[in-house]
Amino acid sequence: MESLKEKMVNHPLLDSKELSPPPVEAGEQVSSELEDILSDASLSCWRRFRKAVLVELRTLYILAAPAVIVYLLNNIISMSTQIFCGHLGNLELAATSLGNNGVQLLAYGIMLGMGSAVETLAGQAYGAHRYEMLGIYMQRSTILLVLSGLPLMVIYLFSKPILMLLGESKSLASAAALFIYGLIPQIFAYAANFPIQKFLQAQSIVNPSAYISAAALVLHVFLTWLALFVLGWGLLGAGLVLSFSWWIIVAGQFIYILFSDKCKLTWTGFDWMAFSGLWDFFKLSSASAVMLCLETWYFQILVLIAGLLPHPELVLDSISICVTIVGWVYMVAVGFNAAASVRVSNELGAGHPKSAAFSVVVVTVSCLIISVIFAVVSLALRHQLSYIFTGGKAVSDAVSDLTPLMAVSIILNGVQPVLSGVAVGCGWQAFVAYINVGCYYMVGIPVGAVLGFVFHFGAKGIWLGMLGGTVLQTIILLWVTIRTDWKKEVQNAQRRLQKWEDSKEQSRLNN
Structure with a gap:
């Protein structure tokens, strides 16, 4: 397994001679303080541990709390559009749900995943105090994501025949396509937003993104109401407003970068260097996209398979409620992932x-504790959870029956995304993508289908199989993380940085 990991991460970005770590400068006080504490032989093990925990927890929660808020607010922006459209009629609600949870989720997963390459490279560059590199990485990622958005735009344009080919009715496909057409500008807002967001996160600048997302949500609610109930723009207007709101987030963050003193070293203006090394950058970005998309689609496939069981309406209602709850808790884990x-x-x-x-x-222990608390609360409220979404004792009983499995999923989702974040920080995206394929799609889904349909365990059988895939993936990631040689990972990080320095020097000589 270890040799496979080394093979996956040995892409050209790592090809260079081994370097010694750069000297620590005065600006990185928390990093040097933590390393000094952990290396201080004059302190007892317990005192070293206690002091190090306090330092790391302070840094971690300053990063994680705003990141959780950002992801939650961005999720609520899309959800609020569905709520408004639901007041237009059942067809409009179904159309926006299909557009948001189907087609839009595809673009979101791909763009967020590809943007994660900036987390790896910009984060390591910032730690090494090679600040000018962060702006180059952000620009390079934006170029790649915009280019990747072009084929996604074609999918959006042909969404109606695609949805009809997948079995949707003509009326629903037509309504959903109208909403999806309005989401085309959102594709390119994603392409700009995620590199900018990761650029700021790499510098531990997370509060501005939270403030901007909160302001965008307030404006989005007003504009959606205006477009739907005053101007009567319908589904197309709802999609266009949603796209516009995402561009507001992009503009707000970029304006912050331009005028903030915190970014004066990392943003030095547009540079032609952004167009160099695109292929190597693309390979890391695409591996990030595959890794994240395979995780994002996993539970969506659970819902699709559940629709094939007997009494699909009750099954889908109960599973959708449980998946929604898991998804909300997952947003917390994604913040810790970042x-x-x-x-x-x-x-x-x-x-x-x-x-x-x-x-x-x-970070792993912290997120695990939080997820266990959420799981215990879910178990305590197992008979009441469904009434948040809908009435009816049948649905309540079905949700209550699935709650123990949901609680286990919540705990696993408190650990697994964090380990994926560690993988992004180290540049193991391609390796984790292979793990996801094996655990999710060669173990989890087939086992779930067999338990659900062959052994007639129904929704619980499908969820058990999917849970097995997640357990296997988490065990492998834990095993790899525990066995990691962190001194070697430092050397790998220096190779990536040296690769960029060599390209930059060559560009100067050519000019």
Whole structure:
């Protein structure tokens, strides 16, 4: 397994001679403080541990809390559009649900995944104090994501025949396509937003994104109401307003970058260097996209398979409610995912192997504790959860029956995304993508289908199989993380940075 990991991460971005870690500069006080504490032999093990935990927790929660808020607010923006459209009629609600949870989710997963390459490279560059590189990585990622958005735009344009080919009725496909046409500008807002977001996160700048997302949500609610109930723009207007709101988030974050003193070293203006090394960058970006999309689609496939069981309406209602609850808790884990990626990449870039390893332990244990609390609360409220979404004792009983499995999923989703964040921080995206394919799609889904349909366990059988895939994936990621040679990961980070320096020097000589 270890040799496979090395093979997956040995792409050309790593090809260079081994370098020693750069000297720590005054600006990285938390990093140097944590490394000094962990290396201080004059302190007892317990005092070292206690002081290091306090330092790391302070840094972690400053990063994670705003990141959780950002992802939740961005999710609510799309959800609010569905709520408004639901008041237009059942067809409009179904159309926006199909557009948001189907087609839009495809673009979101691909763009967020590809943007994660910036987390790896920019985070390590920032830790190494090679600040000018962050702006180059952001621009390079934006170029790649815009180009990737072009084939996605074709899918959006032909969404009506695609949906009809998948079995949707003509009326629903036509209504959904109208909404999806309005989401085309959103594709390119994603292409700009995620590199900018990761650029800021790599520098531990997360509060501005939270403030901007909150302001965008308020404006989005007003504009959606205006477009639907005053101007009567219908589904196309709803899609266009949603796209416009995402562009507001992009504009707000970029204006912050232009005028904030915190970004004056990392943003030095547009540079032609962004167009160099695109192929190597694309390989890392595409691996990130595959890794994230395979995780995002996993539970969506659970819902699709459940629709094939007997009494599909009751099954879909109960599973959809449980998946929605898991999804909300997952947003918390995604915030810790971002924090883990930033912390690990920063420490590796700064040449701090002990701090990187310690950050992994603290963030994993922290998120595990939070997820266990959510799981216990879900079990305590198992008979009441469904009434948040709908009435009826039959649905309540079905949700209550699935709640123990949902609680286990919540706990696993408290650990697995964090380990994925560690993988992003280290640049293991391609390796994790292979793990996801094997655990999710060669174990989880087939086992779930057999338990659900052959052994007649129904929804519980499908969920058990999917849960088995997640357990296997989490065990493998834990095993790989525990066995990681963090000094070697520091050297890998330096190779990536040297690769960029060599390209930059060559560009200067050519000019």
